[in-house]
Amino acid sequence: MGDDRTMPVLLSGMQPSGDLMIGNLCGALRNWVKLQEEYDCLYCVVDMHAITVPQEPKLLRKRSLDFLCLYLAAGIDPERSTVFVQSHVSAHAELAWILGCHTYMGELSRMTQYKEKAGKQGKNIRAGLFFYPALMAADILLYGANLVPVGDDQRQHLELTRDVAQRFNRMYGETFVVPEPYFPEVGARIMSLTDPTSKMSKSSDNPKSYIALLDPPDVIRSKIRKAVTDSGTEVAFDPERRPAISNLMVLRSAFTGESMEEIREAYAGKGYGAYKEDLGEILVQELAPIQQRFRELREDKATLDRLMAEGAARAERRARKTIEKARRRIGFPARPVKHR
Ligand code: ATP
Ligand code: LTN
16 A cells, blocks of 8 residues: 555654654544545654754664554554664765755754854854755755645745755756645644643653653643633633633543533632643543553564565665655766665
């Protein structure tokens, strides 16, 4: 199924730059699972992107494997989709260089995410952080992805990918598929548990601000219990005036499918304490099967190694055609046969 070229190709990835958390599940991963029905999907763990900011090597390795297992535990089917670790396929680095040589400093300087992340890095900003959009463009263009489901913050990077692909095609002849901008109907956007005015984020320094998919039941309960609440006691949806309880309602709804009105009615007169107790329990129950499947796979090293090798081989095979074509187009001599 993975190489079925009759379905449009879709690619997405997440950086193992923190613990995969419920915002990523509700806003991305669940949608990835559904998209497998209609598209020829590739899902990667973008570890090469993660090193654009400092990472601890042991932790990066652990998280990359955790991410891969969580993709699968959440329902990505490795038979159907191509699931792999970005750094296992060296064509990503190779094409990133070629594309970077066709991307302008002015374009990269305009990237909002670069400005934001660079601002947090202090003095020694890595050149890779600046160059990052070329690597993301390589991820997408290598596989001829037609669609790239990403959040709003990646819109600029996707536009740049399109511009660079079109520029390259104009300069050298048709080489890359130009991806369509595709912003899926957002699943719930979950806000931080400690500051409901900012987005829940996996790379936050404060683990109390998010629920990791791998948090043990007691930690989940305690984080929800300690989540900030607004003044007042009424469980009612009003993101402007009561952002904290509204966020906890969005979170419940993301797992139960209830409407805000249904939730409000169910908790009329009950107060925040009871609401939080129930929410903690719902999350514990909902995450349990994912955690169970995760543990089974993560502890089965032989299966994990096999799936990782198969994913990498499949991605590699699919990437090869594009990278060879791009190399030829720009005038690199053909690789000597034994290096192919
Ligand atoms: P980081 O903190 O490392 O920037 P992040 O947690 O903000 O990471 P991304 O790696 O930027 O997440 O995003 C991965 C995917 O998860 C994207 O598709 C993004 O839209 C989605 N996502 C991230 N945070 C949330 C959130 N709080 N609510 C809903 N979806 C989210
Ligand atoms: N930059 C993205 C992650 C990412 C990605 C990709 C997403 C890297 N390469 C290719 C879609 C397609 C992020 O930080 N969320």
